[in-house]
Amino acid sequence: MENTINGIHHITAIAGNAKKNYDFYTRVLGLRLVKKTVNFDDPGTYHLYYGDGNGTPGSILTFFPWEGISAGRRGARQVTEIGYSVPEGSLDFWLKRFEDNNVIYNKPAEKFGEQYLTFLDPDGLKFELIVPKAADNRTPWETAEVTAANATKGFHSITITSNKIEATAKILTDVLGYRLLEQHVNRYRFVTDAVENAAIVDLVEVPGEVAGHVAGGSVHHVAFRVPNEKVLMEYREKIAKLGLHITDKIDRNYFYSLYFREPGGVLFEIATDNPGFAVDEPVELLGTGLKLPAQHEHLRGELEKALPSLI
Amino acid sequence: MYSHTKQVIEAGLPAEKAKKAIIMLHGRGASASGIISLKDHLDLEGFTIVAPQATEHSWYPYSFLAPVQNNQPALDSALEVIGSVVDDLKQQGIAQENIYFLGFSQGACLTLEYTTRNAGQYGGIIALTGGLIGEKLVNENYQGDFNNTPVLITTGDPDPHVPVSRVNESVDILKELKADITLKIYKGRPHTITGEELALANAILTR
Numbered sequence: 292m293e294n295t296i297n298g299i300h301h302i303t304a305i306a307g308n309a310k311k312n313y314d315f316y317t318r319v320l321g322l323r324l325v326k327k328t329v330n331f332d333d334p335g336t337y338h339l340y341y342g343d344g345n346g347t348p349g350s351i352l353t354f355f356p357w358e359g360i361s362a363g364r365r366g367a368r369q370v371t372e373i374g375y376s377v378p379e380g381s382l383d384f385w386l387k388r389f390e391d392n393n394v395i396y397n398k399p400a401e402k403f404g405e406q407y408l409t410f411l412d413p414d415g416l417k418f419e420l421i422v423p424k425a426a427d428n429r430t431p432w433e434t435a436e437v438t439a440a441n442a443t444k445g446f447h448s449i450t451i452t453s454n455k456i457e458a459t460a461k462i463l464t465d466v467l468g469y470r471l472l473e474q475h476v477n478r479y480r481f482v483t484d485a486v487e488n489a490a491i492v493d494l495v496e497v498p499g500e501v502a503g504h505v506a507g508g509s510v511h512h513v514a515f516r517v518p519n520e521k522v523l524m525e526y527r528e529k530i531a532k533l534g535l536h537i538t539d540k541i542d543r544n545y546f547y548s549l550y551f552r553e554p555g556g557v558l559f560e561i562a563t564d565n566p567g568f569a570v571d572e573p574v575e576l577l578g579t580g581l582k583l584p585a586q587h588e589h590l591r592g593e594l595e596k597a598l599p600s601l602i
Numbered sequence: 603m604y605s606h607t608k609q610v611i612e613a614g615l616p617a618e619k620a621k622k623a624i625i626m627l628h629g630r631g632a633s634a635s636g637i638i639s640l641k642d643h644l645d646l647e648g649f650t651i652v653a654p655q656a657t658e659h660s661w662y663p664y665s666f667l668a669p670v671q672n673n674q675p676a677l678d679s680a681l682e683v684i685g686s687v688v689d690d691l692k693q694q695g696i697a698q699e700n701i702y703f704l705g706f707s708q709g710a711c712l713t714l715e716y717t718t719r720n721a722g723q724y725g726g727i728i729a730l731t732g733g734l735i736g737e738k739l740v741n742e743n744y745q746g747d748f749n750n751t752p753v754l755i756t757t758g759d760p761d762p763h764v765p766v767s768r769v770n771e772s773v774d775i776l777k778e779l780k781a782d783i784t785l786k787i788y789k790g791r792p793h794t795i796t797g798e799e800l801a802l803a804n805a806i807l808t809r
Contacts, residue, residue: 323792344793345631430631433762434792573639574632575706575730575795 294525295485296467299446300516300546300562301340301351302373304416305363307507309337309356311413313601316341319392321437322352324578325568326545327601329594330355334587337598343445344432346545346568346577348516349489350445355511358599362415365452366503368556370510371495372450374407374419376427376488381441382408385420388437403473403480414508421447427488448491449513450478451557452503456494459555463492466529467515486516502556512550514560520547526561544584545570605679606657608686613638613651617694620650622725624702624807625687627709628653630660637706640795645804649702652691654683666711666735667768677715677735684716702807704728706795707763711735714755714772721746721779726806727753730795731761733768734775741775748781752806755783756799758791 306312316322316339325346330336336357342350352373365371377385382399389396389410396410407421420443431442453459456479463469469481469492479494505511517523523540527549530537537551546562553559568574571582581598583591611634617623624646628637634655641651661680662673670677691701702725705713710732717727718734721744732755734744753776757769766787773785784802 317792321792323794432792435758435760435762435790438762569636569639573643574636575629575640576643576800577794579795579797 294522296469296483296526296561297516297518298349298483298486298489299449300348300514300560301353302370302446302449302513303353303355303511305360305505305507305509305511306354306356306412306414306416307360308358308413309339309599310601312354312356313339315413316352317434318436319388319394321432321434321442323432325351326582327578327580328544328582328584329587329598331543331584331587334583334590334594335597340545340568340578342432343430345574347429347445348562348564349486350429357507360507363506363509364504365417365509367452367454367497367500369452369503369505370449370513370557371452371503372417372419372493373510374421374446374448374450374491375443376423376429376445376447377420377443378427378440379422382406382420382422384441385410402478403475412508416508416510419447423447425487429488444488446489448489448493450493450495451555452495452497452500453555454496454498454500456496456555459494459553459557462553462559463494466526466533489516512558512560514548514562516564517561518564520563520565523547523549523561523563544582603663603675604657605675606654606661606683608683609634609655610687611635611638611653611655613641613653614646614649617650617691617696620696621648622700622702623650623652623691623696624704624725625684625691626651626653627661627684627703627705627712628656629705629707629709632706632709633659637704637709640704643800644704645808650691650696652687654687656680661708661712665763666708666733667737667765669737670735673735680712681716681719684712685720699723700725702726702728704730704803705732706730707732707793711764714776718744718772718776718779721748721781722751723747723749724751726809727751727781728803728806729753729755730799730803731757731764731793733757733764733772739771739775744775744779746779748776748779750780750782752809753781753783754786754802754806756786756788756802758793759787759789761791762793
């Protein structure tokens with residue numbers, strides 16, 4: 292489908308120590324470092340992208356590691372959980388791996404008929420490894436320790452917590468093309484039929500919940516996926532017409548973006564598949580070099596010295 | 603099951619003007635344009651660069667450790683494509699000892715398989731994470747004399763696709779045929795190419 296939102300593109304969160312972040316995601320969780328660049332608005336800070344072997348949209352988790360940042364707080368008006376899809380039978384592997392690596396986790400549970408395992412990253416960011424009901428045919432990135440039998444395949448879902456979900460739900464259904472699939476107590480599951488994976492957004496309604504605080508260990512924004520800039524700009528018009536403030540098109544080197552804050556308080560981005568992460572290094576070498584946008588290239592010498600070593 | 607048609611992407615100098623050539627072989631699911639973009643990271647001044655494209659983005663359907671007949675006719679057809687690319691280069695005036703190979707993953711397996719079946723004096727062979735192909739290696743398939751051709755073989759330990767044991771077996775066979783082997787095994791490295799491997803590749807390309 293051409294003119295639709297194709298599920299989640301990427302999720303961006305905030306971390307503390309860069310090396311700890313790199314070690315956790317590449318080693319413990321077994322993701323590929325797909326791109327090592329800097330925050331375009333703050334080039335003294337890394338922007339690290341983790342994902343599958345090709346950096347496929349729907350698998351991309353990115354971080355701004357700000358050394359010494361205070362811890363955020365989960366709460367309303369936030370993305371509160373990030374769900375990864377994992378193969379059937381892999382949860383025992385992950386339980387043991389989390390145990391061995393001192394990762395905080397909960398014992399597996401079930402929702403909407405799917406088994407999941409909750410864990411926290413070193414900064415307290417909350418994740419779920421979910422065994423999806425329907426087969427997930429995406430090819431995972433494999434490492435020596437996390438092979439295909441257990442590896443994450445990209446996102447399964449995100450959860451947004453709200454005091455009142457109505458306005459957010461309306462954006463999901465009327466603008467982004469999601470539909471309500473099922474509901475259990477206060478959790479409402481929305482899904483888009485445009486893609487097979489990374490297609491779920493859960494809204495959880497907690498009227499009394501205090502608003503969360505975005506800092507270390509919390510989600511900065513979630514990006515939804517469109518095929519190209521033409522569709523991107525169609526969405527810009529659609530969203531602007533609702534009276535919501537939306538940015539101009541921004542060139543992020545690996546995709547083009549628009550940002551708007553949905554009425555429930557979460558920063559949403561819409562991002563294109565083009566040009567992708569292989570635009571400045573071959574797929575075989577993704578994440579190998581420090582990549583700087585042209586406007587910061589003159590700072591390379593300085594930045595290479597200033598940015599902390601990841602290995 | 604499928605076989606390949608010869609589709610080749612070119613970069614660098616035109617073959618008539620080049621003294622040296624490199625044949626780059628992409629991995630499973632990848633493409634000729636992807637592997638050829640490694641050129642920006644390699645010392646390929648004066649080279650003509652050619653990269654064939656696998657039909658279905660895969661040189662053969664199953665693991666390189668599967669019984670060979672399961673990977674046919676794709677595997678034989680892939681070897682023929684490489685043979686034909688080599689012949690083209692020779693016809694355009696590039697001597698075999700100035701022909702280099704570089705492959706990653708499935709492309710590295712194919713690089714080793716082709717060159718070891720046709721062992722001779724080449725410029726250099728760079729196999730980034732790969733080994734010879736087959737459920738069991740059949741020594742009779744591998745003949746000739748590498749005459750000290752420099753060969754770089756790298757892999758991770760363990761690697762999710764390429765067992766170290768097969769890499770070691772392959773090295774033994776290539777040594778037998780008088781290849782000058784540099785073997786690098788990286789503990790815990792994921793299935794990827796590192797800067798260090800590129801530096802080792804460049805050492806061969808500029809030797």
